[in-house]
Amino acid sequence: MVALFKNLGIGGNAGKAADDTKKPLPRRGKYSVAPGYSQLDWARKVASGENLSGVDKPTRVTKDELKRHCSEEDCWISIKGKVYNVTPYLNYHPAGVKKIVNNSGIDATQVFMMNHAWVNEEAILRNCFIGYLT
Numbered sequence: 001m002v003a004l005f006k007n008l009g010i011g012g013n014a015g016k017a018a019d020d021t022k023k024p025l026p027r028r029g030k031y032s033v034a035p036g037y038s039q040l041d042w043a044r045k046v047a048s049g050e051n052l053s054g055v056d057k058p059t060r061v062t063k064d065e066l067k068r069h070c071s072e073e074d075c076w077i078s079i080k081g082k083v084y085n086v087t088p089y090l091n092y093h094p095a096g097v098k099k100i101v102n103n104s105g106i107d108a109t110q111v112f113m114m115n116h117a118w119v120n121e122e123a124i125l126r127n128c129f130i131g132y133l134t
């Protein structure tokens with residue numbers, strides 16, 4: 001019966017030997033975060049409600065202002081019209097600090113979506129929200 005489903009292409013392992021399902025999945029990337037910097041650790045920080053944005057209340061951000069924050073120490077990024085201070089998130093990024101820093105100070109919507117359209121940045125960066133890009 002299983003073989004029949006496989007031949008029909010139903011299930012992720014269609015056409016592969018049954019043994020394949022017992023092997024660990026290969027690591028997708030060459031990056032690893034330091035201990036204490038997992039997405040779960042970040043989620044705990046977000047859940048604490050701490051304001052990580054560096055501003056008291058949401059403010060409008062011009063493209064010129066955004067441009068001024070493009071270093072590891074001071075890193076702003078714009079995704080889908082919203083601007084986030086991602087400095088505190090950098091070490092938690094599963095693909096490393098540089099991937100974000102290299103795309104900071106600009107509207108990074110396209111590169112963000114290209115890499116992980118499924119990632120919910122509004123939730124992850126809730127406490128880092130600075131305001132809207134004007």
Ligand code: HEM
Nearest residue numbers: 028029077086094095099100103108111112115119121124
């Ligand atoms: C600043 C906002 C960003 C957030 C909140 C974010 C968040 C994440 C999360 C949660 C993952 C893990 C996804 C998963 O396992 O399904 C991830 C992976 C990744 N991110 Fe980002 N990301 C951001 C920006 C970027 C940018 C600007 C790039 C540009 C190159 C990028 C490139 C990647 C890549 C290549 C991976 C895959 C790593 C792997 O699994 O090997 N990210 N990111």
